[in-house]
Structures are given as C-alpha cells and as structure tokens.
Amino acid sequence: MSAFNAYFGLIRVGWVLVREGVVIALPSEGLPPSVSLAKSFVSIFARKRAKTQARSDRLAKAVERLGPSYVKIGQFLATRPDVVGVDMANDLSQLQDRMAFFPHAAAKAAIEGSLGRPLDDLYVSFDEPIAAASIAQVHPAEITTPEGRKRVAVKVIRPGVRQRFVNDITAMYLVAGLQERFMPSSRRLRPVEVTRTLEQTTKVEMDLRLEAAALSEIAENTEKDPGFRVPKVDWERTGRDVITMEWIDGVKMSDVEGLKAAGHDINVLADTLIQSFLRHTLRDGFFHADMHPGNLFVDAEGQIVAVDMGIVGRLGKKERRFLAEILFGFITRDYVRVAEVHFEAGYVPAHHNTESFAQAIRAIGEPIHGQPAETISMGKLLTLLFEVTELFDMETRPELVMLQKTMVVVEGVSRMLNPRFNMWKASEPVVGDWIRTNLGPKRIVTDLRDGLKAAVKLAEAAPEIAAKTEKFHHELLAMSETGLRFDPQTAEAIGKAEAKHSRSGRLALWIIALTLLYIAWHLS
Numbered sequence: 001m002s003a004f005n006a007y008f009g010l011i012r013v014g015w016v017l018v019r020e021g022v023v024i025a026l027p028s029e030g031l032p033p034s035v036s037l038a039k040s041f042v043s044i045f046a047r048k049r050a051k052t053q054a055r056s057d058r059l060a061k062a063v064e065r066l067g068p069s070y071v072k073i074g075q076f077l078a079t080r081p082d083v084v085g086v087d088m089a090n091d092l093s094q095l096q097d098r099m100a101f102f103p104h105a106a107a108k109a110a111i112e113g114s115l116g117r118p119l120d121d122l123y124v125s126f127d128e129p130i131a132a133a134s135i136a137q138v139h140p141a142e143i144t145t146p147e148g149r150k151r152v153a154v155k156v157i158r159p160g161v162r163q164r165f166v167n168d169i170t171a172m173y174l175v176a177g178l179q180e181r182f183m184p185s186s187r188r189l190r191p192v193e194v195t196r197t198l199e200q201t202t203k204v205e206m207d208l209r210l211e212a213a214a215l216s217e218i219a220e221n222t223e224k225d226p227g228f229r230v231p232k233v234d235w236e237r238t239g240r241d242v243i244t245m246e247w248i249d250g251v252k253m254s255d256v257e258g259l260k261a262a263g264h265d266i267n268v269l270a271d272t273l274i275q276s277f278l279r280h281t282l283r284d285g286f287f288h289a290d291m292h293p294g295n296l297f298v299d300a301e302g303q304i305v306a307v308d309m310g311i312v313g314r315l316g317k318k319e320r321r322f323l324a325e326i327l328f329g330f331i332t333r334d335y336v337r338v339a340e341v342h343f344e345a346g347y348v349p350a351h352h353n354t355e356s357f358a359q360a361i362r363a364i365g366e367p368i369h370g371q372p373a374e375t376i377s378m379g380k381l382l383t384l385l386f387e388v389t390e391l392f393d394m395e396t397r398p399e400l401v402m403l404q405k406t407m408v409v410v411e412g413v414s415r416m417l418n419p420r421f422n423m424w425k426a427s428e429p430v431v432g433d434w435i436r437t438n439l440g441p442k443r444i445v446t447d448l449r450d451g452l453k454a455a456v457k458l459a460e461a462a463p464e465i466a467a468k469t470e471k472f473h474h475e476l477l478a479m480s481e482t483g484l485r486f487d488p489q490t491a492e493a494i495g496k497a498e499a500k501h502s503r504s505g506r507l508a509l510w511i512i513a514l515t516l517l518y519i520a521w522h523l524s
Contacts, residue, residue: 010171013066020062021046059092068099068134068161070168072205075134076198078405089405099158101132107139107156114239122237124149135161135205135310140247143234151247152234155208162206169199205310208243214309215245221284227272228304248305253413254293264302270414271426273304277410278430281403282320289313289406293413313402318345323403324435330381331424333369335361342394352392360388377411378423 017023023042063074078092107129108119119126123141131138139154176191204210212233219230237244251258253273259266273296280287288295290311297305315323322345329338339358342348348357364384382404415421 010174013070013171016062016065018042018045019047020065021058022062067164067168068158071099071134072165072202073168073172073198076201099132099134099137101129101137102158104128106159107137110156110159110241111154114241115237123152123154126154132158134158136208141244143237143244152237152244153231153247154237155211155243155245157206157208157241165202165206169195169202172198201311207240209238209240211309212238212243212245214312217286218280218284218288218306218309218312221280221286222276225276225279227268227302228276228306230306230309248297248299248307250297250299250305252293253296253298253304253417256417259298259417262298262300264298266417267421269298269302269304270417270421273417274410274414274423274426275430276304277407278427278434281315282324282430282434285315285317285320287313287315287403287406289402291406291410291413293416296413313399313406315399315403319397319399320434321438322347323400324431324438326382326385327378327431328435329361330365330368333365335359335365338365347397348392348394357392360391361385364388378407378427380408382407 014023023046059074063070074092078089108126111122112119115122122143124144125142127140129137129139136155136157139156141152141154142149143152144150172195173192176195179191212235215230215233219232222228222230231246231248234244234246251262251264253259253269256266259269273291277287277291288306288309288311290308291306295306295308297307299305322341325341326338329335329341336354336358338361339354342357343350343352343354364381368381382400411421411423414423414426
C-alpha cells in the first residue's frame with residue numbers, strides 16, 4: 001500500500017505545484033512536444049494571482065502548502081544545483097524556514113518524554129517560542145548554575161514531523177526511480193542516491209543529540225581558532241527530541257549597520273568568516289553546511305558565533321587534497337595538473353583523454369586571470385568546474401557539491417560585509433599553509449606515517465585473515481563436492497518473500513480489475 005500512497009502523494013504535490021503556478025513557470029526549452037502541450041494544458045488550473053508572481057514566490061507558496069517536510073526537502077535540493085539546475089536551486093535557497101509555532105504543551109511533553117524528568121526540574125523558567133522551523137522550534141529558558149541563573153536556548157523537535165517525513169520521502173523515492181528509468185541522461189546524477197542522502201541527512205537532523213555532537217566536535221576543532229566559536233551544549237538537558245545550549249547575545253551578520261554601530265570592523269569579520277570556513281574544510285574535514293546570515297552572530301567580543309548545526313558536511317583526506325590541488329592549479333595556471341588530479345581521484349572515467357580535459361579546464365581558468373581578484377568567486381569557479389566535468393561523465397560527488405554550495409553562501413556573506421572583498425587574498429593564509437603542509441615535502445612524511453600505520457594494522461589482522469581464508473577454502477571444496485545448499489532460515493526467508501510478493505501482485509490485480517469494472521459500469 002505504501003506504493004499506492006506514494007502515487008496519491010505525488011498527485012497531491014503535482015496539483016499544488018500546478019495551482020500555485022510553479023509548473024507553468026518552469027522553462028519550456030528542450031521539452032518534448034507532448035510535455036510542452038501538457039504544460040500548456042495545466043496552466044488553465046493555476047490561480048490567477050500566481051500567474052503574476054515571481055517564480056521563487058510561487059515556489060515558496062507551494063512548499064508552504066505542502067508542509068514542513070517539503071520545506072526541508074526544498075532546502076536540501078537547494079544545495080544540489082547539479083540535480084535541479086542553478087536557477088531552481090537559487091529559488092529554493094530563498095525558502096524561508098519559518099513555520100507556525102506548535103503549542104507550548106506539546107513542547108513540554110516532548111522535553112519530558114525525551115529527558116524523563118518534569119519540566120520544572122529542568123528549567124527555572126521556560127518561555128514561549130521565539131522561532132519555529134520545519135524540524136523544530138526554539139524557546140528561551142533559564143537554568144540554575146553554581147554561578148546563579150543562566151539563560152539558555154532550548155530547541156524542541158516538532159511533533160509528528162518524523163512520520164510526516166517518512167510518508168513524503170516515499171514519494172521522493174518513487175520520482176527518483178522513475179527518473180532513472182525513463183531519463184537515462186539523469187543516471188549520472190544518481191537521483192536515487194541523492195534521495196537516500198536526503199533521507200539520511202534529515203534523519204540525522206531530526207535527532208538533536210547528533211546536532212549536539214556536531215556542536216561539541218566543531219567546538220573542539222576551533223578551540224584555538226581566532227574569531228570563531230559555537231554555542232556550548234548543556235548535555236544534561238539534551239536528548240533525542242531536545243537540545244539545550246548557550247544563549248547567544250549578539251548582532252546578526254545580516255545586520256551590517258548594526259555591526260558598524262556596535263563598533264565591529266566588518267572587513268575583518270569578512271576575512272575571519274572565510275578563513276574559518278576554509279580551516280574547517282581543509283584542516284578538519286568537517287564544516288557547518290548551513291552558514292547563511294541568519295545562522296551567524298557576532299558577540300560583544302567580536303567573535304563570529306555559528307548556530308544551528310543540523311546540516312554539516314564532511315570531506316575525507318582525498319577530497320581535501322583534491323580541493324586544495326584544484327585551487328592551487330587554477331592559481332598557478334597549471335591546468336594539466338588540475339586535470340590529472342581529477343583522474344587520480346577517480347572522479348573522471350579513465351577512458352577520457354587527460355589533455356582534452358585539461359583543455360576544458362583552461363576554458364574556465366583563463367578568463368579568471370583577466371579579472372580583478374576581488375571579483376573572482378571561488379564558489380562560482382567550482383560551479384563552472386562541475387558543469388565542465390559533466391561533459392566528461394564525472395559522477396556527482398554529493399560532498400563536493402555541498403561544499404561548493406556552502407562556499408557560495410559564505411562568500412556571499414563576506415561580500416555583503418565588504419563589497420570589495422578579495423577572496424583569494426583572504427584565503428591565502430589558510431590555503432597556502434595547508435598546501436605547504438600537505439602538498440609539499442611534509443606530505444611524503446605524512447603518507448609514510450599513514451602507510452606505516454596501515455601496515456601495522458594489516459600485520460595485526462593477518463592471523464584472523466589467514467583463518468578466514470582457510471575456512472572459505474574448505475567451504476568452496478565442500479560446495480564443489482555437494483553443491484550449493486541454503487540453510488533452513490534462508491529457505492524460509494525466500495519463501496516468505498515470494499509469498500509476500502504474490503499477495504502484493506494479487507492485490508494490485510484486484511484493484512485494477514475493480515477499477516476497470518467501475519469504469520465499464522459508468523460507461524454502460
């Protein structure tokens with residue numbers, strides 16, 4: 001029945017998108033004649049007021065009608081311009097994650113159920129919510145400490161949001177499967193894998209203990225970093241459905257005039273923001289992936305405080321080296337090296353020609369060297385790079401796309417503070433130091449050390465590997481003599497699966513038959 005529910009869910013989504021004018025606002029270029037005709041037909045069902053609105057406004061209204069989980073889906077797809085296109089990603093990125101407040105009693109029940117203690121034992125005061133998003137809402141509260149009363153922020157999960165998301169993600173899987181089946185050109189983007197990533201990241205975001213862990217990890221990573229920090233977590237008052245953290249008094253980074261009035265140097269803040277992001281990315285391989293101005297504050301000491309760590313990104317050592325070598329290659333105009341890095345990392349299939357790929361990279365790099373440094377965007381550079389790699393069958397790398405999207409947002413905030421912000425000059429101290437440490441002579445020492453560690457682990461595991469190999473050898477000999485046999489549990493599981501499949505097939509046939517009979521009766 002979940003498949004039928006998914007189809008009905010898609011029909012509802014399609015109807016809302018049609019009514020709010022989203023479908024007719026989509027570009028018609030390149031569409032098959034039949035699809036263009038269908039698009040023209042459904043335009044008659046769009047609301048009159050929707051036809052006069054901007055596409056981003058129509059999309060925002062449609063997502064608002066569809067509910068909280070679709071807000072989250074839209075925000076996730078905004079980080080994947082490779083999947084939905086750059087224009088649609090920009091529209092989705094403007095979605096306002098502001099939802100209606102849920103009742104105070106529901107928040108109290110969620111906290112007490114998650115922490116197993118009465119609300120009055122946990123907080124001296126617990127006030128009405130001040131902000132509500134698709135996943136949770138935030139309440140100001142106070143706790144008692146040895147130093148006296150302390151103000152905290154309490155984030156509480158939205159009731160029923162998990163089940164709602166499970167229902168909606170089923171429809172997303174259906175769309176992704178149909179896309180892979182009927183649109184072969186989209187398989188490079190791996191829509192089913194993208195949907196699986198969405199499901200996993202949202203499940204993580206809906207467990208507030210994991211957000212607390214992310215805050216704790218990045219706090220340790222940035223303990224000695226200048227000008228950047230995150231709120232401290234109160235682990236005693238944190239659980240699956242609630243997270244309690246330090247209350248941040250500061251000026252939002254979107255309030256440029258407020259920052260100036262508070263005496264902060266906005267040019268220094270712009271440099272600190274991009275340098276902090278690059279440290280997290282290159283040094284730690286762990287970064288805040290939702291660093292829009294609403295999630296960034298500047299406290300009284302002039303430190304940038306990043307909140308809402310529900311969405312984070314990770315880069316492995318290979319991806320960090322890949323990113324640094326690409327940036328260094330563009331700076332030095334070594335396009336052949338940039339191309340080689342793609343092949344060495346396995347991102348571009350080996351059957352392509354390195355020189356041809358380097359030629360395509362040059363087409364991106366050369367125009368950049370003719371521009372003033374303060375107008376060059378590192379994020380847009382990576383965007384162009386991913387567009388070119390599509391011509392060479394480069395498969396989507398979700399972690400790199402999330403990095404690129406976050407970098408565009410962070411650059412945008414820095415340029416909002418300082419319109420003449422020089423990305424390359426600001427990032428050089430961080431990127432240059434990382435390159436000297438990881439791509440110079442020190443790299444050989446690091447690789448040797450890592451190789452030695454791997455060799456020691458292999459030696460420790462050698463007896464176990466030998467025992468398993470011998471066991472496997474005996475099983476192969478027995479199989480060659482007696483044939484392949486299933487154990488009783490496996491045979492029983494196969495039987496149950498076949499029976500379930502048969503029941504599902506019979507149910508589908510009955511539904512189809514009854515539908516045909518209903519149609520025939522009405523036509524007679």
